[in-house]
Amino acid sequence: xxxxxxxxxxxxxxxxHKLSENHSKICADYLIKAELIEAKSHxxxxxxxxxxxxxxxxxxxxxxxxxxxISSSISHINADNxxxxxxxxxxxxxxxxxxxxxxxxxxxxxxxxxxxxxSFYAEQAVKKNLIxxxxxxxxxxxxxxxxxxSLFGTNPICFGVPTGKVPFILDxxxxxxxxxxxxxxxxxxxxxxxxxxLDKYGKITTNAKNALHGTQLPIAEFKGSGLAWMVDxxxxxxxxxxxxxxTKDPFDDFTGPQNVGHLFITIDPKIFIGQKFKxxxxxxxxxxxxxxxxxxxxxxxxxxxxxxxxxKKNFNKDITIPKKILQEMDALNDI
Amino acid sequence: xxxxxxxxxxxxxxxxHKLSENHSKICADYLIKAELIEAKSHxxxxxxxxxxxxxxxxxxxxxxxxxxxISSSISHINADNxxxxxxxxxxxxxxxxxxxxxxxxxxxxxxxxxxxxxSFYAEQAVKKNLIxxxxxxxxxxxxxxxxxxSLFGTNPICFGVPTGKVPFILDxxxxxxxxxxxxxxxxxxxxxxxxxxLDKYGKITTNAKNALHGTQLPIAEFKGSGLAWMVDxxxxxxxxxxxxxxTKDPFDDFTGPQNVGHLFITIDPKIFIGQKFKxxxxxxxxxxxxxxxxxxxxxxxxxxxxxxxxxKKNFNKDITIPKKILQEMDALNDI
Numbered sequence: 001x002x003x004x005x006x007x008x009x010x011x012x013x014x015x016x017h018k019l020s021e022n023h024s025k026i027c028a029d030y031l032i033k034a035e036l037i038e039a040k041s042h043x044x045x046x047x048x049x050x051x052x053x054x055x056x057x058x059x060x061x062x063x064x065x066x067x068x069x070i071s072s073s074i075s076h077i078n079a080d081n082x083x084x085x086x087x088x089x090x091x092x093x094x095x096x097x098x099x100x101x102x103x104x105x106x107x108x109x110x111x112x113x114x115x116x117x118x119s120f121y122a123e124q125a126v127k128k129n130l131i132x133x134x135x136x137x138x139x140x141x142x143x144x145x146x147x148x149x150s151l152f153g154t155n156p157i158c159f160g161v162p163t164g165k166v167p168f169i170l171d172x173x174x175x176x177x178x179x180x181x182x183x184x185x186x187x188x189x190x191x192x193x194x195x196x197x198l199d200k201y202g203k204i205t206t207n208a209k210n211a212l213h214g215t216q217l218p219i220a221e222f223k224g225s226g227l228a229w230m231v232d233x234x235x236x237x238x239x240x241x242x243x244x245x246x247t248k249d250p251f252d253d254f255t256g257p258q259n260v261g262h263l264f265i266t267i268d269p270k271i272f273i274g275q276k277f278k279x280x281x282x283x284x285x286x287x288x289x290x291x292x293x294x295x296x297x298x299x300x301x302x303x304x305x306x307x308x309x310x311x312k313k314n315f316n317k318d319i320t321i322p323k324k325i326l327q328e329m330d331a332l333n334d335i
Numbered sequence: 336x337x338x339x340x341x342x343x344x345x346x347x348x349x350x351x352h353k354l355s356e357n358h359s360k361i362c363a364d365y366l367i368k369a370e371l372i373e374a375k376s377h378x379x380x381x382x383x384x385x386x387x388x389x390x391x392x393x394x395x396x397x398x399x400x401x402x403x404x405i406s407s408s409i410s411h412i413n414a415d416n417x418x419x420x421x422x423x424x425x426x427x428x429x430x431x432x433x434x435x436x437x438x439x440x441x442x443x444x445x446x447x448x449x450x451x452x453x454s455f456y457a458e459q460a461v462k463k464n465l466i467x468x469x470x471x472x473x474x475x476x477x478x479x480x481x482x483x484x485s486l487f488g489t490n491p492i493c494f495g496v497p498t499g500k501v502p503f504i505l506d507x508x509x510x511x512x513x514x515x516x517x518x519x520x521x522x523x524x525x526x527x528x529x530x531x532x533l534d535k536y537g538k539i540t541t542n543a544k545n546a547l548h549g550t551q552l553p554i555a556e557f558k559g560s561g562l563a564w565m566v567d568x569x570x571x572x573x574x575x576x577x578x579x580x581x582t583k584d585p586f587d588d589f590t591g592p593q594n595v596g597h598l599f600i601t602i603d604p605k606i607f608i609g610q611k612f613k614x615x616x617x618x619x620x621x622x623x624x625x626x627x628x629x630x631x632x633x634x635x636x637x638x639x640x641x642x643x644x645x646x647k648k649n650f651n652k653d654i655t656i657p658k659k660i661l662q663e664m665d666a667l668n669d670i
Contacts, residue, residue: 148628219554220511229505265600272574273575276575277572280572287580295537303564
């Protein structure tokens with residue numbers, strides 16, 4: 001489907017679900033962005049879920065989002081159960097403003113919901129020449145080290161830095177693979193890689209459904225478990241959002257709003273060494289890229305480069321939409 | 336050896352190497368702390384290295400450490416090639432002050448050197464009821480994903496948060512094990528675990544010497560490589576320190592000062608939800624600890640608990656010092 005036609009369709013669907021024109025556009029653009037970078041697990045496959053939650057009044061289509069100023073660096077946002085795209089979009093703008101004013105920005109968001117990929121927001125800060133951290137918690141998917149029950153989300157760590165060229169954006173879940181990929185595999189009846197998840201009996205499984213009912217494995221055992229816990233504290237406990245496994249699964253749990261929390265930290269990279277930062281950052285990347293390559297590698301890429309090249313490659317192409325999702329879209333448009 | 340006798344001996348050694356009384360005490364206390372928490376790779380085994388670098392004028396025993404105020408939240412410290420313990424000790428105090436004043440502190444330190452364990456500094460901030468990140472870069476040990484040559488250090492991520500009880504302190508290198516452990520194994524002719532390092536030909540090795548000449552493996556492949564890169568940018572590029580593999584190895588490279596960089600971020604956890612933070616944090620930990628245990632686990636511990644219990648266990652015991660290190664200490668005292 002042509003991108004602009006798809007965009008109009010998504011906007012139409014969100015508007016029919018009572019989102020404002022502006023909020024519908026924000027959501028449509030992020031969903032299309034996910035498709036363009038081939039993060040299909042965070043794209044159109046989630047459209048029905050968002051709409052289902054709006055219909056069940058678990059996402060508020062007309063949120064009264066309040067930004068509380070704590071200081072010129074720090075802001076606290078009550079998202080009023082908005083769709084995550086909208087509250088995170090407002091949150092990152094505020095974090096950018098704060099860092100531009102004072103050198104460092106810190107924005108906590110509570111009462112939010114799934115916001116797509118952290119890199120969407122990191123990219124905006126990086127394009128304004130800021131260093132950025134984006135943290136968000138997520139519904140239970142990982143067992144803490146020593147436990148046999150899922151509790152932490154796949155809680156990504158996202159870090160961005162301006163390079164003068166393509167933004168350096170590391171966006172890595174603390175699980176071996178992100179949960180969206182398992183959901184996507186389940187939806188399209190595909191297998192998941194070996195060694196990334198256990199079934200409910202604690203055995204390694206490549207069956208997506210069994211993995212969803214079991215536990216995903218963290219990266220590096222106690223290290224990954226600790227990092228997931230860190231993200232739960234920063235985005236959940238600190239911001240006043242749900243935490244400790246209370247974040248609701250957007251697909252399966254319709255007993256209440258998700259109450260996801262996000263935390264954004266923005267830093268002006270010029271604070272210590274001024275304009276020299278640009279030059280040093282360029283040098284840093286050049287040194288790494290010029291290292292002798294390991295077997296099977298033609299080039300060394302920094303985090304964010306691959307997604308950027310996918311975005312460029314797909315930008316002028318039509319977006320292929322599986323029949324199942326087209327049917328979902330038709331049904332969503334038909335209310 | 337009795338702790339107070341050991342302390343006097345270390346202070347004596349540092350004073351003979353021209354450190355001030357105060358700086359000697361700071362260094363002695365951190366080295367003893369490493370022994371008490373059984374992080375022997377960061378304890379007395381390094382004393383000779385620090386002294387060698389002082390003798391060769393690569394660590395400045397009488398540094399003129401300057402703190403530059405960027406704003407009430409942000410400070411930049413020029414460590415003047417001090418021993419890392421001293422500059423990091425000053426740096427964390429400043430980061431604590433800044434966060435107490437404004438809710439968030441950011442301190443960058445340049446021209447520093449190896450500072451022991453990041454958890455030493457995180458703990459101080461946590462004991463003042465702050466959330467904290469400590470980042471430091473380190474000499475080449477890890478190959479970036481796609482490269483076959485070491486460039487990043489084992490670049491730890493350290494995160495601390497007050498719990499009302501034992502501090503939650505995650506201190507995790509982005510390598511599968513920390514380099515100090517490999518050095519320690521080398522010094523005492525022990526094997527290293529399988530699968531954590533490659534020799535210079537790219538083969539997995541359990542020989543510590545071959546590992547030191549080869550490459551350590553990052554946690555979780557490109558994810559760990561990306562996290563190590565992030566730490567290099569934050570503590571190296573941002574602060575105006577060495578980066579991109581230019582940080583000198585303190586044991587092997589005597590061609591100049593190490594020029595390590597550190598970055599501390601401190602956050603007052605009360606900024607968003609006030610005193611409620613304490614209660615929620617307590618709840619968070621209780622929920623995790625009460626999960627059903629995996630096979631082989633009697634309890635679920637949070638990061639920092641194990642080290643804390645080792646510290647308590649060893650606090651009133653004599654410290655066992657290998658003969659080799661006793662000989663080194665005698666020689667260092669005999670100048």
